[in-house]
Amino acid sequence: MGLVVQKYGGSSVADAEGIKRVAKRIVEAKKNGHQVVVVVSAMGDTTDELIELAEQVSPMPAGREFDMLLTAGERISMALLAMAIKSLGHQAQSFTGSQAGVITDSVHNKARIIDVTPGRIRTSIDEGNIAIVAGFQGVSQEGKNITTLGRGGSDTTAVALAAALDAEVCEIYTDVDGVFTADPRVVKKAKKIDWISFEDMLELAASGSKVLLHRCVEYARRYNIPIHVRSSFSGLRGTWVSNEPRGDQQVEHAIISGVAHDVSEAKITVVGVPDKPGEAAAIFRTIADAEVNIDMVVQNVSAASTGLTDISFTLPKAEGRKAIDALERSKPTIGFESLRYDDQIAKISLVGAGMKTNPGVTAGFFEALSDAGVNIELISTSEIRISVVTRADDVNNAVRAVHSAFGLDSDSDEAVVYGGTGR
Amino acid sequence: MGLVVQKYGGSSVADAEGIKRVAKRIVEAKKNGHQVVVVVSAMGDTTDELIELAEQVSPMPAGREFDMLLTAGERISMALLAMAIKSLGHQAQSFTGSQAGVITDSVHNKARIIDVTPGRIRTSIDEGNIAIVAGFQGVSQEGKNITTLGRGGSDTTAVALAAALDAEVCEIYTDVDGVFTADPRVVKKAKKIDWISFEDMLELAASGSKVLLHRCVEYARRYNIPIHVRSSFSGLRGTWVSNEPRGDQQVEHAIISGVAHDVSEAKITVVGVPDKPGEAAAIFRTIADAEVNIDMVVQNVSAASTGLTDISFTLPKAEGRKAIDALERSKPTIGFESLRYDDQIAKISLVGAGMKTNPGVTAGFFEALSDAGVNIELISTSEIRISVVTRADDVNNAVRAVHSAFGLDSDSDEAVVYGGTGR
Numbered sequence: 001m002g003l004v005v006q007k008y009g010g011s012s013v014a015d016a017e018g019i020k021r022v023a024k025r026i027v028e029a030k031k032n033g034h035q036v037v038v039v040v041s042a043m044g045d046t047t048d049e050l051i052e053l054a055e056q057v058s059p060m061p062a063g064r065e066f067d068m069l070l071t072a073g074e075r076i077s078m079a080l081l082a083m084a085i086k087s088l089g090h091q092a093q094s095f096t097g098s099q100a101g102v103i104t105d106s107v108h109n110k111a112r113i114i115d116v117t118p119g120r121i122r123t124s125i126d127e128g129n130i131a132i133v134a135g136f137q138g139v140s141q142e143g144k145n146i147t148t149l150g151r152g153g154s155d156t157t158a159v160a161l162a163a164a165l166d167a168e169v170c171e172i173y174t175d176v177d178g179v180f181t182a183d184p185r186v187v188k189k190a191k192k193i194d195w196i197s198f199e200d201m202l203e204l205a206a207s208g209s210k211v212l213l214h215r216c217v218e219y220a221r222r223y224n225i226p227i228h229v230r231s232s233f234s235g236l237r238g239t240w241v242s243n244e245p246r247g248d249q250q251v252e253h254a255i256i257s258g259v260a261h262d263v264s265e266a267k268i269t270v271v272g273v274p275d276k277p278g279e280a281a282a283i284f285r286t287i288a289d290a291e292v293n294i295d296m297v298v299q300n301v302s303a304a305s306t307g308l309t310d311i312s313f314t315l316p317k318a319e320g321r322k323a324i325d326a327l328e329r330s331k332p333t334i335g336f337e338s339l340r341y342d343d344q345i346a347k348i349s350l351v352g353a354g355m356k357t358n359p360g361v362t363a364g365f366f367e368a369l370s371d372a373g374v375n376i377e378l379i380s381t382s383e384i385r386i387s388v389v390t391r392a393d394d395v396n397n398a399v400r401a402v403h404s405a406f407g408l409d410s411d412s413d414e415a416v417v418y419g420g421t422g423r
Numbered sequence: 424m425g426l427v428v429q430k431y432g433g434s435s436v437a438d439a440e441g442i443k444r445v446a447k448r449i450v451e452a453k454k455n456g457h458q459v460v461v462v463v464s465a466m467g468d469t470t471d472e473l474i475e476l477a478e479q480v481s482p483m484p485a486g487r488e489f490d491m492l493l494t495a496g497e498r499i500s501m502a503l504l505a506m507a508i509k510s511l512g513h514q515a516q517s518f519t520g521s522q523a524g525v526i527t528d529s530v531h532n533k534a535r536i537i538d539v540t541p542g543r544i545r546t547s548i549d550e551g552n553i554a555i556v557a558g559f560q561g562v563s564q565e566g567k568n569i570t571t572l573g574r575g576g577s578d579t580t581a582v583a584l585a586a587a588l589d590a591e592v593c594e595i596y597t598d599v600d601g602v603f604t605a606d607p608r609v610v611k612k613a614k615k616i617d618w619i620s621f622e623d624m625l626e627l628a629a630s631g632s633k634v635l636l637h638r639c640v641e642y643a644r645r646y647n648i649p650i651h652v653r654s655s656f657s658g659l660r661g662t663w664v665s666n667e668p669r670g671d672q673q674v675e676h677a678i679i680s681g682v683a684h685d686v687s688e689a690k691i692t693v694v695g696v697p698d699k700p701g702e703a704a705a706i707f708r709t710i711a712d713a714e715v716n717i718d719m720v721v722q723n724v725s726a727a728s729t730g731l732t733d734i735s736f737t738l739p740k741a742e743g744r745k746a747i748d749a750l751e752r753s754k755p756t757i758g759f760e761s762l763r764y765d766d767q768i769a770k771i772s773l774v775g776a777g778m779k780t781n782p783g784v785t786a787g788f789f790e791a792l793s794d795a796g797v798n799i800e801l802i803s804t805s806e807i808r809i810s811v812v813t814r815a816d817d818v819n820n821a822v823r824a825v826h827s828a829f830g831l832d833s834d835s836d837e838a839v840v841y842g843g844t845g846r
Contacts, residue, residue: 016479023480050499056439057446058506065509068517069502072495076473079492083481086488094491099567144522 001033002168003125007040007135007158011175012232013077014044022173022232023084026130030090035125037165039135039158040081042073063108067137067148071097074134074154082132092130095120097137097146101164102157104138104147111138111147113156113219116164133161155216163223170220171228172212178229178238179204179211181258181408186396189409193257195240195249200257200351203385207349208262217241255354255361256406261399262347263392265295266320267378269312270327272337280311282334283327290326292319296347296380296387308337312378314389317343345377346395349387350402356383368405374398424456425591426548430463430558430581434598435655436500437467445596445655446507449553453513458548460588462558462581463504465496486531490560490571494520497557497577505555515553518543520560521569524587525580527561533573534561536580536642539587556584578639586646593648595635596655601662602627602634604681604831609822612832616680618663618672623680623774626808630772631685640664678777678784679829684822685770686815688718689743690801692735693750695760703734705757706750713749715742719770719803719810731760735801737812740766768800769818772810773825779806791828797821 006026013019022040030036041047050069054061061069078094085092101117124131135154140147149156155172162170179201180190196204198221205214211229220227220241230238240249273279280299287294297313315323320341327339348369355361365386369376374397378389390398403409429449436442453459473492477484484492501517508515524540547554558577561570572579578595585593602624603613619627621644628637634652643650643664653661663672696702703722710717720736738746743764750762771792778784788809792799797820801812813821826832 016476019480053439053499053503054506057442057503058510060510061506065502065505065515065517069499069506072498072502075495075498076476076492079488079495080476080480082488083477083484083492087481087483092488094488 003035003037003165004029004169004171005037005039005158005162005165005167006171006173007154008038008173008232009154009175010041010044010046010077012173013040013081016080019043019077019080019084023081023088025173025232025235026081026085027088027090030130034168037121037125037131037133037161037167038081039133039154039161040074040077041135041154042070043077043080046073046076064145067108067146070148071134071137071146074136078132078134085130085132090130091128092132093124094132094134095124096134097157098139098144100131100133100161102133102138102160103141104149106140106142106145106147108145108147110150111140113138113149113160114141116160118161118164121161122165133157152213152216155213156219159216159219159223159225159227162225163219167225169226169228171230173230173232174211175231175233176211177231177234177236179209179241179258181256182399182403183209183261186261186399187259187403187409189411190403191408191410193239195242195245196257197353198241198243199384200353201241203349203351203382204258204260207260207351207385207387208264208347209258209260212241255358256350256352256408258351259399259403259406259408260349260351261395262349263345263395264317265314265345265347266317266341266343267312267314267345267389268320268323268327269310269340269342270336271310271340272306272308273311274335275307275309279334282330283311283336286326286330286334287313287315287323290322292323292326296378296389298378298380314345314347314378344392345389346392346398347387347389348395348398348402349385350406351385353384355386362386364405365402368401369398371405372397372401374401426458426460426588427452427592427594428460428462428581428585428588428590429594429596430577431461431504431596431655432577432598433464433467433469433500435596436463436504439503442466442500442503442507446504446511448596448655448658449504449508450511450513453553457591460544460548460554460556460584460590461504462556462577462584463497463500464558464577465493466500466503469496469499487568490531490569493571494557494560494569497559501555501557505553508553508555513553514551515555516547517555517557518547519557520580521562523554523556523584525556525561525583526564527570527572529563529565529568529570531568531570534563534570536561536572536583537564539583541584541587544584544588556580575636575639578636579642582639582642582646582648582650585648586642590648592651593643594651594653596653597634598654598656599634600654600657600659601652602632602664602681604679605822605826606632606684609684609819610682610826610832612834613826614831614833616662617660618665618668619680620776621664621666622807623776624664626772626774626805627681627683630683630774630808630810631687631770632681632683635664678781679773679775679831681774682822682826682829682831683772683774684818685772686768686818687740688737688768688770689740689764689766690735690737690768690812691743691746691750692733692763692765693759694733694763695729695731696734697758698730698732702757705753706734706759709749709753709757710736710738710746713745715746715749719801719812721801721803737768737770737801767815768812769815769821770810770812771818771821771825772808773829774808776807778809785809787828788825791824792821794828795820795824797824
């Protein structure tokens with residue numbers, strides 16, 4: 001039995017009862033002979049409450065002090081969890097991100113882990129302790145200041161520790177049973193995925209699936225750490241994410257892993273752009289200089305009569321104002337006609353490594369949307385993903401139609417298998 | 424203008440408004456040309472709420488994890504305070520006890536400061552920052568674990584930092600205007616003391632005055648750091664505690680500094696102790712082994728007919744059970760007749776360096792109590808203090824009578840000055 005890293009999110013430790021339930025689960029793993037390192041988030045809404053307090057005392061809380069504030073949340077949950085484990089008769093020690101050796105860069109509020117030096121954790125577990133580590137936080141290499149990793153950072157802490165400690169698996173405990181073929185709140189017939197590759201999971205995360213964050217999966221893939229996403233409530237087997245399935249991991253012989261959707265984006269259309277070299281570059285340099293992250297980009301065919309074209313792109317709604325302002329300021333130099341801003345859009349994505357070798361997937365996807373009466377506004381593809389933008393109102397219909405068309409519904413006999421090598 | 428250490432208690436930073444008010448006061452000191460180091464407690468009831476959470480997950484929370492938990496409280500208040508100062512346009516940095524170099528022994532939950540190495544604080548203030556330090560916490564010399572100093576520990580943090588940084592003064596901001604000649608809730612005519620010596624303040628603290636804790640005053644006396652106790656609400660000048668008054672500090676020419684009272688103690692009487700050598704030693708060895716702190720001790724005159732005597736002592740009510748249990752277990756070896764436990768007592772103390780040279784003080788004290796119809800049960804004296812134990816019900820009457828008899832009432836023309844050298 002090797003070393004297991006377990007991560008529990010805020011909803012799993014929302015109150016004293018939750019902490020006691022989680023403590024029992026951790027002790028179970030220890031009793032089964034594992035060395036156990038636990039990464040824990042702040043309790044329930046603690047982080048949001050701290051942010052609210054910060055906003056009350058300061059108009060734009062940020063930086064070093066904001067990180068110092070937020071890290072109090074995990075300090076509370078980790079200490080309580082260690083106490084709860086001790087009261088079950090097992091030895092536990094809690095460690096801040098800094099004590100656990102989570103070294104980051106100096107970008108406060110969204111620091112990146114650059115190294116993990118888990119000497120104290122290793123000593124603690126070798127002495128028979130269960131080690132409890134604060135998620136979401138680290139200490140900067142320069143200046144030794146407390147940093148936070150940004151939302152969802154606890155998952156990354158867990159994977160990074162698992163890599164540094166050469167763990168057998170990183171278990172991410174959450175309030176759902178695993179990764180599903182679509183959001184179960186939208187598609188009742190969505191199925192839990194037993195195993196999924198890092199690549200497909202990365203595309204799902206990039207396409208709006210919220211179960212695992214992109215950065216965490218990326219880290220796990222780089223260090224080849226299998227992730228097991230599962231519920232802290234049910235104790236059922238969840239979804240394994242890894243390079244290759246093990247013998248006991250059921251792999252659907254489908255070309256599609258799942259359908260993801262995202263309603264957090266908006267669309268900006270730059271209307272009447274002179275169709276000549278350098279115009280698109282000027283637009284996207286403006287956007288980049290404003291530090292706005294864009295997602296899909298589409299340029300329409302130029303109307304021959306005018307020599308003008310339209311360029312559309314999507315971006316997080318939260319950054320819409322910033323992008324519009326930047327473009328307006330650059331209007332004289334770029335020379336477009338007008339801007340259109342639309343935040344009533346949804347992105348629907350179909351993800352699966354199998355589609356590389358299955359030319360019919362794109363057609364099937366569009367047909368399913370067409371049959372459901374859903375209009376497509378933008379299209380973007382990668383080797384293992386197709387994404388389209390539709391009206392926000394259409395998103396639930398669209399996701400259900402596509403999920404069903406590709407045989408992912410849980411009452412389907414079998415998933416659709418196109419010709420080719422799709423496994 | 425030198426360096427000032429300011430300490431703000433939980434009631435001063437109970438909410439966002441309080442934090443903003445305190446931030447303004449701190450910035451004021453900085454604008455006046457001081458270097459400013461601020462020690463802050465947890466917001467309002469935060470510490471109590473964390474203790475309650477701990478009790479919900481663990482039957483007897485204690486030790487390392489409990490300290491880790493409690494220190495989250497100051498982390499929140501110090502970060503918010505630093506943000507609030509920044510939003511006023513001044514530079515501030517917050518530091519945990521560990522970052523501030525507060526080194527303690529390894530006794531979790533009531534650690535003692537053994538050294539302060541304020542290198543980071545010094546650098547921070549020399550760079551023009553206001554340094555905000557978490558009170559009540561430190562890091563153990565061995566093991567580098569987070570420790571807490573026990574209730575009231577933030578005052579000690581402030582004095583210890585003031586000593587290490589060679590500050591001009593340690594300002595303790597609280598919710599009262601200073602140290603009074605008696606508890607103003609009991610004696611409406613109590614007067615604020617303008618200046619008081621370390622010695623008298625130590626005796627007042629030991630006798631039940633809650634404004635400053637004994638350990639903090641002791642530390643200030645050892646390193647000769649003047650303390651200025653004042654209100655964070657009114658901004659008025661408060662009480663200076665130091666070795667010698669400065670020219671602008673008003674010294675009452677009275678022999679008495681104040682009247683303190685304490686209703687937190689109980690009395691145990693060991694009845695029928697054989698009046699022979701070694702008996703008292705056996706009793707107090709038993710008490711000491713049970714780690715119970717005792718206060719006053721009185722042995723009655725032995726009754727010649729029986730050769731037996733009674734020994735009474737007072738102790739914190741919270742330790743009554745422990746003391747009784749320990750004595751009952753030792754009854755066979757010690758050989759007393761019975762135990763009486765009484766928690767309906769009060770201790771009233773008169774404190775003043777002048778009484779050393781004024782033989783009339785004791786008589787005046789007893790006369791005042793007698794005139795008020797208050798019966799005296801135990802008496803104990805030091806060079807600058809007289810304490811008596813009375814019925815708990817009598818405490819308010821007794822304190823008022825003594826306060827008035829010694830001319831401390833605010834409508835008195837002058838304090839009573841006995842013959843002798845009383846200043």
